[in-house]
Amino acid sequence: MDSLTIRRPDDWHLHLRDRDMLRAVAPESRHFNRAIIMPNLVPPVVTGAQAAAYRERVIAAGFANPLMTLYLTETTDPADVVRAHADGIITAVKLYPAGATTNSASGVSNFENVRPVLTAMEEAGVPLCLHGEVTDSDIDIFDREAMFLDRVLTPLRAAHPDLKLTLEHVTTAQAVDWVRAHPGTGATITVQHLMANRNDMLAGGMRPHFYCLPILKRGTHQRALRQAATSGDTQFFLGTDSAPHPTHAKESACCSAGCFTAPHALPLLAHVFEEEEALDRLEAFTSLNGPAHYGLPLNDGHLTLIKGGPQTFPHRIEAHGQSVTLFDPGHPIHWHIEAPA
Ligand code: DOR
Numbered sequence: 219m220d221s222l223t224i225r226r227p228d229d230w231h232l233h234l235r236d237r238d239m240l241r242a243v244a245p246e247s248r249h250f251n252r253a254i255i256m257p258n259l260v261p262p263v264v265t266g267a268q269a270a271a272y273r274e275r276v277i278a279a280g281f282a283n284p285l286m287t288l289y290l291t292e293t294t295d296p297a298d299v300v301r302a303h304a305d306g307i308i309t310a311v312k313l314y315p316a317g318a319t320t321n322s323a324s325g326v327s328n329f330e331n332v333r334p335v336l337t338a339m340e341e342a343g344v345p346l347c348l349h350g351e352v353t354d355s356d357i358d359i360f361d362r363e364a365m366f367l368d369r370v371l372t373p374l375r376a377a378h379p380d381l382k383l384t385l386e387h388v389t390t391a392q393a394v395d396w397v398r399a400h401p402g403t404g405a406t407i408t409v410q411h412l413m414a415n416r417n418d419m420l421a422g423g424m425r426p427h428f429y430c431l432p433i434l435k436r437g438t439h440q441r442a443l444r445q446a447a448t449s450g451d452t453q454f455f456l457g458t459d460s461a462p463h464p465t466h467a468k469e470s471a472c473c474s475a476g477c478f479t480a481p482h483a484l485p486l487l488a489h490v491f492e493e494e495e496a497l498d499r500l501e502a503f504t505s506l507n508g509p510a511h512y513g514l515p516l517n518d519g520h521l522t523l524i525k526g527g528p529q530t531f532p533h534r535i536e537a538h539g540q541s542v543t544l545f546d547p548g549h550p551i552h553w554h555i556e557a558p559a
């Protein structure tokens with residue numbers, strides 16, 4: 219197969235940031251129609267009014283169809299969440315365990331304190347997106363997701379069986395199994411977790427552009443993710459977690475977590491799905507399963523991926539005073555997106 223036409227995709231997990239960085243990266247997601255926009259700004263997006271204002275800034279920066287989220291804190295007002303959802307301002311609420319990742323200091327430490335808001339969301343049908351890692355310093359970083367499933371997610375699901383859950387950026391076979399064992403739960407998978415494992419990040423030199431959270435795991439987990447993504451199983455769909463950081467913050471003694479994949483996510487995915495002999499299931503992963511999970515209509519348009527010679531993607535984007543380096547899988551990619559006629 220040397221060309222593949224799919225329904226226009228969506229990105230169910232995207233970081234766009236704010237100000238100059240927002241203006242630099244928003245146009246890079248142009249191949250996606252909608253995207254769930256993460257709220258971990260500084261300060262975070264915690265109220266419906268803040269989400270409405272951020273939405274306007276995202277649209278002004280060039281991304282037309284943002285689906286906004288609220289950052290759940292222990293002082294979030296349940297009524298504000300329910301109103302923002304009913305008014306169409308937000309699509310979901312994001313739960314970060316405190317300290318889990320970039321700008322997550324205002325996240326949840328004591329889950330008892332968010333019971334009332336979770337109950338209100340369950341009753342009103344507001345989806346919850348979860349960063350699924352425990353953050354206790356004594357838990358090994360490679361075990362944090364698996365530990366979250368047992369310690370947090372299983373009890374949370376039992377306490378709120380009707381709460382619509384999306385487990386974000388799953389990275390382990392345990393998470394894949396958990397999702398399959400809990401019908402109705404959705405899970406996003408990133409491009410980098412499909413393309414790479416911890417050897418790619420650490421063997422023969424430490425590569426900061428592979429560093430993200432949850433951290434890349436061993437190859438057996440990468441294979442489980444590839445199997446889930448290419449299976450056609452409707453519970454799994456694309457959330458790039460494209461997370462831009464300035465190049466100097468990535469290439470640093472204490473590197474920031476995040477891979478910037480928005481510009482070339484679709485060619486990279488075509489490469490993965492071709493390797494897995496599953497190109498016929500790429501559309502389900504990028505364009506069908508996500509809308510079904512969120513109860514949203516499918517996009518109207520289509521785009522075509524073409525297979526040709528090795529592609530050259532820009533090493534980095536430079537715009538609005540920002541330099542952001544693209545994730546480079548380290549081997550040639552032969553797919554590109556056909557330019558619109
Ligand atoms: O690698 C990551 N980067 N993981 C996250 O959860 C957050 C993100 C960011 O905002 O930079």
Ligand code: ZN
Pocket residue numbers: 231233256459461
């Ligand atoms: Zn993220």
